[in-house]
Amino acid sequence: MAEFGGFPALGFLVLFSVFASCVVSRTHLITSGTEILDVDSAISKTRDVFSVNSDKVQALKQDVHERNGAVLSFTLHTRLSIRGGADNDYHSLTLARLGRDSVRVEAIQTRVDLASYGVRKADLMPMADSELAEEKLEGPVVSGTSQGSGEYFCRVGIGKPATQAYMVLDTGSDVNWVQCAPCADCYQQADPIFDPDLSSSFSSLNCETQQCKSLEVSECRNNTCLYEVSYGDGSYTVGDFATETITLGGSAAVNNVAIGCGHNNEGLFVAAAGLIGLGGGKLSFPSQINATSFSYCLVDRDSDSASTLDFNSPLPPDAVTAPLRRNSKLDTFYYIDLTGIKVSGELLPLPPTTFQLNANGSGGVILDSGTAVTRLPTAVYASLRDAFKKGTKDLRPAGGVALFDTCYDLRSKKSVEVPTVSFQFSNGKELGLPAKNYMIPVDSSGTFCLAFAPTASSPGIVGNVQQQGTRVSYDLANSLIGFSPSKC
Ligand SMILES: *[C@@H]1O[C@H](CO)[C@@H](O)[C@H](O)[C@H]1NC(C)=O
Ligand SMILES: *[C@@H]1O[C@H](CO)[C@@H](O)[C@H](O)[C@H]1NC(C)=O
Ligand SMILES: *[C@@H]1O[C@H](CO)[C@@H](O)[C@H](O)[C@H]1NC(C)=O
Numbered sequence: 001m002a003e004f005g006g007f008p009a010l011g012f013l014v015l016f017s018v019f020a021s022c023v024v025s026r027t028h029l030i031t032s033g034t035e036i037l038d039v040d041s042a043i044s045k046t047r048d049v050f051s052v053n054s055d056k057v058q059a060l061k062q063d064v065h066e067r068n069g070a071v072l073s074f075t076l077h078t079r080l081s082i083r084g085g086a087d088n089d090y091h092s093l094t095l096a097r098l099g100r101d102s103v104r105v106e107a108i109q110t111r112v113d114l115a116s117y118g119v120r121k122a123d124l125m126p127m128a129d130s131e132l133a134e135e136k137l138e139g140p141v142v143s144g145t146s147q148g149s150g151e152y153f154c155r156v157g158i159g160k161p162a163t164q165a166y167m168v169l170d171t172g173s174d175v176n177w178v179q180c181a182p183c184a185d186c187y188q189q190a191d192p193i194f195d196p197d198l199s200s201s202f203s204s205l206n207c208e209t210q211q212c213k214s215l216e217v218s219e220c221r222n223n224t225c226l227y228e229v230s231y232g233d234g235s236y237t238v239g240d241f242a243t244e245t246i247t248l249g250g251s252a253a254v255n256n257v258a259i260g261c262g263h264n265n266e267g268l269f270v271a272a273a274g275l276i277g278l279g280g281g282k283l284s285f286p287s288q289i290n291a292t293s294f295s296y297c298l299v300d301r302d303s304d305s306a307s308t309l310d311f312n313s314p315l316p317p318d319a320v321t322a323p324l325r326r327n328s329k330l331d332t333f334y335y336i337d338l339t340g341i342k343v344s345g346e347l348l349p350l351p352p353t354t355f356q357l358n359a360n361g362s363g364g365v366i367l368d369s370g371t372a373v374t375r376l377p378t379a380v381y382a383s384l385r386d387a388f389k390k391g392t393k394d395l396r397p398a399g400g401v402a403l404f405d406t407c408y409d410l411r412s413k414k415s416v417e418v419p420t421v422s423f424q425f426s427n428g429k430e431l432g433l434p435a436k437n438y439m440i441p442v443d444s445s446g447t448f449c450l451a452f453a454p455t456a457s458s459p460g461i462v463g464n465v466q467q468q469g470t471r472v473s474y475d476l477a478n479s480l481i482g483f484s485p486s487k488c
Contacts, residue, residue, distance in 0.1 A: 177239070327357060337427070
């Protein structure tokens with residue numbers, strides 16, 4: 001019998017961006033009214049994006065990055081470093097990214113919406129049963145689409161002896177999985193397909209196990225547990241739910257991690273072999289290893305170098321902290337207790353309930369590594385944009401681009417002053433954003449846009465453009481989020 005528990009299993013892929021050599025930025029004076037945006041440097045980076053070469057990618061594959069104080073550490077890589085720049089100009093690259101971004105945001109909001117209305121996946125998806133059916137598992141092998149949703153990857157060892165593979169990282173979903181031989185339907189990946197027959201530590205889970213019961217969509221066949229995860233963008237994975245040994249950074253190994261062995265996979269995972277779920281649910285990687293915290297650094301999304309994903313490392317002492325809240329209707333997402341936004345040092349006039357997470361699961365603001373552009377309730381966005389425009393009267397306006405309606409032509413400038421933008425949290429702490437985290441280039445010829453967008457649906461989302469160059473720590477034990485601008 002099919003077993004459909006909990007809420008819809010729309011998950012999401014991470015849209016991280018990564019790299020290694022972190023520029024230690026100066027301390028941002030969040031009380032002053034303007035920030036300097038280095039236009040020249042931003043434009044030259046948009047040109048460098050397309051010079052990623054395959055030697056560098058090979059070198060990255062060998063790289064194991066160890067950090068002091070971290071018990072476990074993965075090396076993070078950008079999508080660009082794995083796949084290379086397939087889009088041939090920065091404008092197209094931007095449009096492709098924003099397109100993926102809208103799909104992800106819609107999927108997150110649908111999932112939260114359904115949870116707050118108490119809709120179960122089984123009510124919505126009568127097809128889920130047939131998705132798991134035998135004939136589907138024996139379907140033809142087709143290659144995956146080239147447009148992926150995952151922007152961040154890590155190198156992970158799977159099994160004993162360990163097979164190394166790139167995995168997508170995703171704070172917006174929980175279930176870990178890897179493409180598995182024999183493939184009924186696998187998309188193309190960079191590394192050889194994982195073969196459970198060659199691993200001594202692979203063990204199928206039976207239907208009575210806690211792990212199997214924690215799945216949102218599962219089926220029992222011959223007393224082995226089958227899983228299915230579908231993502232909001234049409235991607236999905238189906239196969240055996242099992243436990244396996246996962247090796248991090250070439251050293252620390254964790255035994256008996258529940259992971260999907262996907263025989264039927266389709267979707268937007270670029271060349272990655274599978275996915276590591278970093279969400280707040282029971283089956284996510286941090287939950288399974290009882291991590292007290294994890295942190296990542298999202299550096300420049302146009303870079304081809306690596307940073308790290310660390311587990312159980314202490315919150316950096318200089319971190320700007322914010323309370324971490326959870327939605328009682330849905331445990332996957334991490335909510336941040338945002339209470340206000342300042343532009344040019346002045347608090348936007350907003351009702352106190354603007355960002356409130358309601359008891360029924362609606363409202364609130366998620367912190368997501370996979371969403372690129374921060375989404376704000378429509379009225380909040382309008383207020384922010386108007387305040388920002390007031391401070392940029394001397395800049396030449398340009399037409400809107402995709403979801404951006406506030407753009408500027410800065411082609412003749414080396415640098416410009418733009419209004420400061422900062423987030424205020426319920427504990428009174430304030431996070432000032434560097435100008436390059438909210439005025440971003442959308443082409444290589446000097447068009448920059450204010451990188452926030454309105455949304456009519458809840459929740460709001462703090463995206464990775466606003467997190468760039470910052471180590472973001474999820475202190476799960478103390479329910480805190482930390483932002484450390486100089487800890488990449
Ligand atoms: C949830 O609560 C909020 C605030 O009390 C309310 O505005 C909203 O309509 C409720 N949504 C649902 C789905 O019940
Ligand atoms: C079911 O499990 C039994 C015992 O493990 C095995 O012999 C049999 O081949 C399995 N049947 C199928 C259809 O996989
Ligand atoms: C995590 O905690 C659970 C419950 O205390 C325990 O059964 C499990 O072995 C722990 N896992 C690890 C990897 O420490």
